[in-house]
Amino acid sequence: MGSLVKEETSSLMTKFLEKCGGYAVVDGGFATELQRHGADINDPLWSAKCLITSPHLVTKVHLDYLESGANIIITASYQATIQGFVAKGLSVGEAESLLRRSVEIAYEAREIFYNRCTKGSWDFDYAGKASGQPVLVAASVGSYGAYLADGSEYSGIYGDSVSKETLKDFHRRRVQILEKSGADLIAFEAIPNKLEAEAYADLLEEEEIDIPAWFSFTSKDGVSVPRGDSVVECAKVADSCKKVVAIGINCTSPRFIHDLIISLRQVTRKPIVVYPNSGEVYDGLNKKWIKSGEESEEDFVSYVSKWRDEGASLFGGCCRTTPNTIRAIAKVLSGECPAASKIKFEQ
Numbered sequence: 001m002g003s004l005v006k007e008e009t010s011s012l013m014t015k016f017l018e019k020c021g022g023y024a025v026v027d028g029g030f031a032t033e034l035q036r037h038g039a040d041i042n043d044p045l046w047s048a049k050c051l052i053t054s055p056h057l058v059t060k061v062h063l064d065y066l067e068s069g070a071n072i073i074i075t076a077s078y079q080a081t082i083q084g085f086v087a088k089g090l091s092v093g094e095a096e097s098l099l100r101r102s103v104e105i106a107y108e109a110r111e112i113f114y115n116r117c118t119k120g121s122w123d124f125d126y127a128g129k130a131s132g133q134p135v136l137v138a139a140s141v142g143s144y145g146a147y148l149a150d151g152s153e154y155s156g157i158y159g160d161s162v163s164k165e166t167l168k169d170f171h172r173r174r175v176q177i178l179e180k181s182g183a184d185l186i187a188f189e190a191i192p193n194k195l196e197a198e199a200y201a202d203l204l205e206e207e208e209i210d211i212p213a214w215f216s217f218t219s220k221d222g223v224s225v226p227r228g229d230s231v232v233e234c235a236k237v238a239d240s241c242k243k244v245v246a247i248g249i250n251c252t253s254p255r256f257i258h259d260l261i262i263s264l265r266q267v268t269r270k271p272i273v274v275y276p277n278s279g280e281v282y283d284g285l286n287k288k289w290i291k292s293g294e295e296s297e298e299d300f301v302s303y304v305s306k307w308r309d310e311g312a313s314l315f316g317g318c319c320r321t322t323p324n325t326i327r328a329i330a331k332v333l334s335g336e337c338p339a340a341s342k343i344k345f346e347q
């Protein structure tokens with residue numbers, strides 16, 4: 001396929017957004033919701049541990065978010081890596097099957113959801129709109145730092161020994177498997193430095209990956225990614241990659257989102273996706289969320305229409321947000337509720 005990107009690949013997101021009425025709802029904190037259902041994910045595999053121990057909970061969480069109005073559900077593969085599974089004693093073949101399984105589970109959840117909608121056996125308040133709810137499955141890819149589970153996921157500092165080639169080699173097989181898994185797109189999430197964005201862009205081109213992707217960065221100051229590279233520079237990398245159909249920010253405090261959307265808009269015309277966390281800060285070493293004291297009194301749902309006016313088109317939540325957040329976002333976007341009622345984040 002070379003540099004020619006299939007038409008349906010490059011237009012997937014614009015067509016999907018049209019189908020959704022211009023704006024789409026992304027799901028919320030996956031790990032947070034798994035924990036609410038009793039999963040213990042204090043593990044180097046984090047939420048991906050449930051692919052081994054409790055796949056039924058993975059299905060349940062996808063359903064929770066679909067019921068809440070999500071148009072894009074993100075698979076449980078954020079921290080699912082072949083290297084991580086092998087470190088647990090699984091074979092490479094088993095690890096690859098689990099990656100594929102993460103996508104299958106999301107599709108099964110969508111089937112269950114659509115069947116329930118058709119049969120009308122639905123008891124949630126979004127039922128009226130649910131049956132016409134377009135849904136895409138995004139296969140999650142977390143950073144090298146997420147695999148290391150040593151805090152570098154939120155610093156982006158991998159050391160001089162880690163080159164772009166190291167990162168490409170690390171991610172290559174997982175990306176190839178997810179491409180062939182049937183997922184609609186790949187969500188490269190919580191990217192903490194420019195080098196990893198470049199590695200992803202190279203991989204998409206060199207491996208001729210024929211499904212689209214979005215690149216989503218994190219920020220701790222509203223200007224740069226954790227490693228210190230400017231968000232604008234990172235977004236340029238994403239913008240110039242033809243396979244990237246949306247660019248955005250996730251797992252970042254809501255208070256930075258407004259400025260970040262404005263920065264992204266300066267360098268791209270591609271759709272912008274934002275799914276902030278609750279505003280708490282992750283302590284990667286102790287694996288705990290710490291209240292920063294700067295969380296907004298009202299949660300970020302009340303800002304969604306402003307972010308939409310600034311140019312974002314896909315909205316969801318990341319860590320420590322729940323289906324309640326997603327339900328409120330869906331209501332705001334449907335024009336049903338101008339300012340969402342106060343949503344409680346996970347206690």
Ligand SMILES: [Zn+2]
Pocket residue numbers: 250251277318319
């Ligand atoms: Zn997150």
